[in-house]
Amino acid sequence: MSDGPLVLVLHGPNLNLLGTREPHIYGVITLAEIDATLRQIGANSRPPVRVETFQSNHEGVLIDAVHTTGAGACGIIVNPGGLTHYSVALRDALAAVGRPVVEVHLSNIHAREEFRHRSVIAPIAVGQIVGLGAHGYRLALRYLIDRHAGGADDTP
Amino acid sequence: MSDGPLVLVLHGPNLNLLGTREPHIYGVITLAEIDATLRQIGANSRPPVRVETFQSNHEGVLIDAVHTTGAGACGIIVNPGGLTHYSVALRDALAAVGRPVVEVHLSNIHAREEFRHRSVIAPIAVGQIVGLGAHGYRLALRYLIDRHAGGADDTP
Amino acid sequence: MSDGPLVLVLHGPNLNLLGTREPHIYGVITLAEIDATLRQIGANSRPPVRVETFQSNHEGVLIDAVHTTGAGACGIIVNPGGLTHYSVALRDALAAVGRPVVEVHLSNIHAREEFRHRSVIAPIAVGQIVGLGAHGYRLALRYLIDRHAGGADDTP
Amino acid sequence: MSDGPLVLVLHGPNLNLLGTREPHIYGVITLAEIDATLRQIGANSRPPVRVETFQSNHEGVLIDAVHTTGAGACGIIVNPGGLTHYSVALRDALAAVGRPVVEVHLSNIHAREEFRHRSVIAPIAVGQIVGLGAHGYRLALRYLIDRHAGGADDTP
Amino acid sequence: MSDGPLVLVLHGPNLNLLGTREPHIYGVITLAEIDATLRQIGANSRPPVRVETFQSNHEGVLIDAVHTTGAGACGIIVNPGGLTHYSVALRDALAAVGRPVVEVHLSNIHAREEFRHRSVIAPIAVGQIVGLGAHGYRLALRYLIDRHAGGADDTP
Amino acid sequence: MSDGPLVLVLHGPNLNLLGTREPHIYGVITLAEIDATLRQIGANSRPPVRVETFQSNHEGVLIDAVHTTGAGACGIIVNPGGLTHYSVALRDALAAVGRPVVEVHLSNIHAREEFRHRSVIAPIAVGQIVGLGAHGYRLALRYLIDRHAGGADDTP
Amino acid sequence: MSDGPLVLVLHGPNLNLLGTREPHIYGVITLAEIDATLRQIGANSRPPVRVETFQSNHEGVLIDAVHTTGAGACGIIVNPGGLTHYSVALRDALAAVGRPVVEVHLSNIHAREEFRHRSVIAPIAVGQIVGLGAHGYRLALRYLIDRHAGGADDTP
């Protein structure tokens, strides 16, 4: 919690398996690689932005992280995994800390099963990026960095 | 239609009003400014990418543009405006030409009226970016350029 | 587009057939007769109000008219015809120009097929008049003239 | 029940509070003022039309009024208030006496809560005017007077 | 518009791509070939039947064609493409001119996505032929010719 | 099961009453007349096609017929009557024998009661013809004959 | 409230109009005639059964009658009119007094508008008779008399 702005990146259930399971849906890149890239992007920003990444299969642990780390961040990137579709508790946590949230999904949830089309998180997020693979995380981070720097001021 | 890859950017009904109407929802940037930025990003890419932008309030004109220009593009960015929620005809046009489509919405459609939560376009797009203002277009363009360059190969 | 307030009257798809087709539903008066009456009412008002009428079977053309003419009007009367039930694009156009809109239907849409009961336009209109035949247009015009003259101040 | 045609104006539950409660929704004009205006319009018609106005918070009392007074009227204006959305009994009463009914709502029910969008009265009415404030009553009365005089013959 | 009966064949959005796109869904025959066959069938009938074919990606242009050409035809064949599922405006146009309509779909819309199962056109058509490829058009034409010749009199 | 291809024509419950009951819905032609016409068309084809017709009011008997006769046919025409809307068992029988099925309805089921709009058979059929009266059977037979002869190769 | 068993007959809103309004739906017999017949049937029973009949357009008055008279009856016949479809309060009153209830409707509510198919009263009634006109009342009364006499003991 030292100097410099912070972006919290939260990965929900099963994302630890990334790159090892169901590559036809989620791609071959691993979560460690994604996280490394995101930290690198943060470090290269001027001024630099700390990027803290975190994965858990436990809804409660994710909520705790939102409370403790998210509350002090200038933005939160969240891929809620399967929790996307029912975790009102995670939604409430994100809404409570009042930081800008970008929701990311690797696959196009609108092209999958009907029950994946609805996100209980989306209405309290600033925005959502779906279907662009690991790019989604990077684009979300760039957006939050720009926004923090004041470059997102075309958004009302 | 000279040498070099092309990205087609389609703006649907009412987006010509951007920057002049309802700034609390859509921001103050104009469509001309967005288009100029996108063309600049394309020009600065290595190799450069041509970015052709087009706005119409006519569903049929947009479909024609998909057929004539979209079919030869390496990617299509589309903000279907109000057509998002019912134009199966535009969806079929985009699906028919078989190019990667990224759907963009300036506002967070999931935080607005219930009827805006469903997109008939999304299931045939590669992905969707919502709620990030004019950033959404830029992020979508970066994704398509990377993808064309082979940098999006983590996506299945 | 000279001096004096303007009311724009928009007739949607198939209303050009008025008086010639399905008189058991829509009556025998023609669109030209309706338009003439409306212009006359406007001319007889003190001060006079210009009434511009316009019919198209093209959603996009109607949207263009809202942008170009509607934006400068003191009120818009719209009978969206079949577009009533799905054209979010027309709704967005009307909402964007921010002028008071009165939606008119010749027949009682609540006494016809189930799918005609819902209007996507109504929520962004000031009000709606249905089932009163060509009277509906005249009553809507009187309301808009009164409102412009300040006589509608009982409405919050 | 003397000479001259009669229009019955029925105000449902809570409309007695008009002008004193929730002016941001219903305006500042009182029910007595509305009724006086309507009677005046009737008196000024040629030939004059008697306008009988009646308010009750009791569904049964309104039904009784439809049976006793409405059955002899040349038209009925009804603002059913909250009964709009469930009173099949009031609907059946209005349908039974077989007089032309115009339903009026001061506010735009389509722009309020979801449950207010459906009227069980509307399908048996000639038409409906919503959202035009106290003007709605006056426009409905003019329509019924014209219709009685034979001037509404463009309606099938 | 000389002597002899006329059948109007309307092809909706994207059907211009027939034979060149998504052959696994729509087959390899082109629209020009279909139209030529239909005109030939008409010419070979005794007495001959003029067959006028028309394709547009614009809802409004299709409606105009129904008004101008369809009104004088002895029958209309329409493949509304994606408009099938929402264009109440096209439905109203077809209903207004009052000519027998046969709706045709190349693919079996009941075996595709859920939203393609419902046609807003079908309830005002005489009948519907789906899933039989280009044959559907030919069978529809034979039906309309027989019907015009009085051979369809087993239909009530 | 001698030489030559076979088309099985199945008529479901109540079709034995054809021509004698509810002619305003189903026409005046009898089932025997329809069957005779179909057999004639088959006999006149080159090479000839045997047409076996069968009617039953019993779901189980129809399923048996699909198993014993339908399995050896080059195509099946089925008018499932009231079973259309619920008989998953008949659907499964038709799907199991794997022959091309054309579903026929004399009346336009989309213009009748809501519950008649959905067919549980249609998704496993090649196609469907509705509303064209007894013509529907003939057109379906022509399609199956052409398809067997290889003339339906524009269909994917 | 003298000696002998009592059957209470409740007629809901608008039934006072019986025989004078909408005879194509409700028949030409008047409520007074129905009531007289029912009292006669009761008087002719051995032992005689008092039949008390009551009509009101007021939900609250009907509930009061259930409390005061219905509680002491050996059975209640109720035609709730339009209240059938929403009056949980009347349902609760009938359930609270715990007497056998037979619900009667003159017309076949299942053959009318969709919203008339559901009765909130029926689940707490012993049974329901619909569509048999004034016969329905008589049959209900005979059932209740038999039941009270012990002759309905085949019903569990």
Added chain:
Amino acid sequence: MSDGPLVLVLHGPNLNLLGTREPHIYGVITLAEIDATLRQIGANSRPPVRVETFQSNHEGVLIDAVHTTGAGACGIIVNPGGLTHYSVALRDALAAVGRPVVEVHLSNIHAREEFRHRSVIAPIAVGQIVGLGAHGYRLALRYLIDRHAGGADDTP
């Protein structure tokens, strides 16, 4: 099929078990006893009415009976058992022969499982009697006899 009017009584699936199974739902009287009573009532009528009773667990057999016997009856009483909720084929058979139908259920289907509340038969019946046990059959028969005798003329 000799002289005198005929009422056909149809009992659907499982009603052969009556009186032996689930008496807490269906009572202890057997089907034979019910049928005997109904025949007796018919014989005692002046003039006498033949009552033919029939039970089958087979939908197709019931439909055949409607065609062969029902078509010549002056009325049909049907307890469709479980078929009530899905057999459009039985409905169509009953509608096709055009005789007055009274639907009977021993138990109150509105007080049982949700799926039993809807009858596909009811909309084409004259009326329905539910929940009155074996009384229901007797009351239905009395109604049909009266109706045939002209005594049901209060019903429109």
Added chain:
Amino acid sequence: MSDGPLVLVLHGPNLNLLGTREPHIYGVITLAEIDATLRQIGANSRPPVRVETFQSNHEGVLIDAVHTTGAGACGIIVNPGGLTHYSVALRDALAAVGRPVVEVHLSNIHAREEFRHRSVIAPIAVGQIVGLGAHGYRLALRYLIDRHAGGADDTP
């Protein structure tokens, strides 16, 4: 209407039967006993609070009471009985007078029939207490007294 704050307690339809009917659902305490307890609690408060209690089976009478007495109260306790689920008119009355409302139900409406789960009153109430029997009234009164005294200031 003398000095001191007032709490209005409204009991809806059938609550007059309390303690005498269906004790397995509603308990054995009578309404008079509940009312006496509530008045006692009010009298014992410092400063004392007048508690006015009122029961009616008539929706309209309850609405009148809200207008005349409720408008001057510092809080309203309402148990709307069966009206809970449909009386938009009562809801509108309560909303119009703008006093804090606590809705009370003796039984747990969420553990009863599906249609009892939804209250049209609840959204305009401050809060709701269900399932705690007569305690619910007492707790609601204590809350309103505390709130009036300023002791409820932890509530936003």
Added chain:
Amino acid sequence: MSDGPLVLVLHGPNLNLLGTREPHIYGVITLAEIDATLRQIGANSRPPVRVETFQSNHEGVLIDAVHTTGAGACGIIVNPGGLTHYSVALRDALAAVGRPVVEVHLSNIHAREEFRHRSVIAPIAVGQIVGLGAHGYRLALRYLIDRHAGGADDTP
């Protein structure tokens, strides 16, 4: 019907095709092989259990079998095939005889079309085994044998 307990195994429509049709869904084992295995398992039990197997494509025949044979069995295994989703008549038959029922499906109905997810039989069965192929029958038989022997006493 000699000595020893009996288990009835009922196979519904189309299961006679097992092993010969659609092996990718239903496997390659034939119904005769399944039946033989089940009889063998019964014979090998101590004490032995008679296993009677029966297949029909006729709903009515299956119901008859439930009545005649099922009523005397110690358990019934039923694979209702397509009837699973609508045959309330078969459900009622199984419920009426009151023997423990185990429903078996070869394929996983929850992974197939939406309409196959609901079974009208399941709520009156003891349990259900789906997706385990022919194993499902064997496991169901072992359960019923254990249950009859008293070994299933952990189940309430």
Added chain:
Amino acid sequence: MSDGPLVLVLHGPNLNLLGTREPHIYGVITLAEIDATLRQIGANSRPPVRVETFQSNHEGVLIDAVHTTGAGACGIIVNPGGLTHYSVALRDALAAVGRPVVEVHLSNIHAREEFRHRSVIAPIAVGQIVGLGAHGYRLALRYLIDRHAGGADDTP
């Protein structure tokens, strides 16, 4: 776990933030303050009641607490937070230990988003208090203490 009755108070996800976040929804009082008040109320009761309070953002931890502590309590107060709307697992835990449960919500969930109107917990609770802020907890505690002391015996 010494002598004396125990009430367990469970606070679900995000309630640890109480008083620090979104005070316009949840008020300014902290969870520690609420808990202290509840313990004080318990201590002041005669005989005293131990009040154990517990908060967790983890569904599983809450379920564990129900099993270990709740099973020995004389009552449980639960504010399930966001879990209210989906946690069948928490519901099952509460139902399994069989202690009286009172569900509390600080805000009026019926006046918030649609998805918050349904509680999966409520049907297995004794009752529910919503919208009364921190008062809700205190009132729930008083109820449970009274109930344990036998003072809640008016509730069935």
Added chain:
Amino acid sequence: MSDGPLVLVLHGPNLNLLGTREPHIYGVITLAEIDATLRQIGANSRPPVRVETFQSNHEGVLIDAVHTTGAGACGIIVNPGGLTHYSVALRDALAAVGRPVVEVHLSNIHAREEFRHRSVIAPIAVGQIVGLGAHGYRLALRYLIDRHAGGADDTP
């Protein structure tokens, strides 16, 4: 993780209470007894199969177990308890490791509350056994052992 195949048995929330709570729903056998029986069955198989059993009330802990142990198993038996109806996260975990899953429920979920009828797990399982009490686990285990041994090859 030594030699020999492994079957993982996962018990979800509240199953630790088995045999001690709600025996009328879940039976009297304890989880320890079930687990011991399953391990015994595994040990007695030839070749022996290791059976690892695991219970948790924490969704996240169950997901972790699927990742760490389930991924190396030849099959997984899961009784997800209350998570059955909403845990997309657990579903995704089971799908990701790609091992055959059999879902088990002790009670017949189709005979309980409506919300228990849908399982989000079932579509990705091989099959499901419900309602057979502790037998369900044993039958599932036998299936998985047979399948691993190649004896389940009749399943496609």
